[in-house]
Amino acid sequence: MKTWKVGRITLGLFLTGITSLIIFTVQSVGVLPMIKDAITRTRHSIEINKTIEITERAQD
Numbered sequence: 001m002k003t004w005k006v007g008r009i010t011l012g013l014f015l016t017g018i019t020s021l022i023i024f025t026v027q028s029v030g031v032l033p034m035i036k037d038a039i040t041r042t043r044h045s046i047e048i049n050k051t052i053e054i055t056e057r058a059q060d
Helices: 002-027 029-059
Strands: none
Touching: 002 029
């Protein structure tokens, strides 16, 4: 029974999280392009870092 209770609590938290996420997404539709921009920037910086690492290794 204990695992069932924990499962219910986890499920409740999960659903609450999803609901708040949906509400947040609906509210921040205008922010979505900014988020996409940030994601692409992060990806670019990760790729740049990888390239730097490779060139550093090549120099060694």
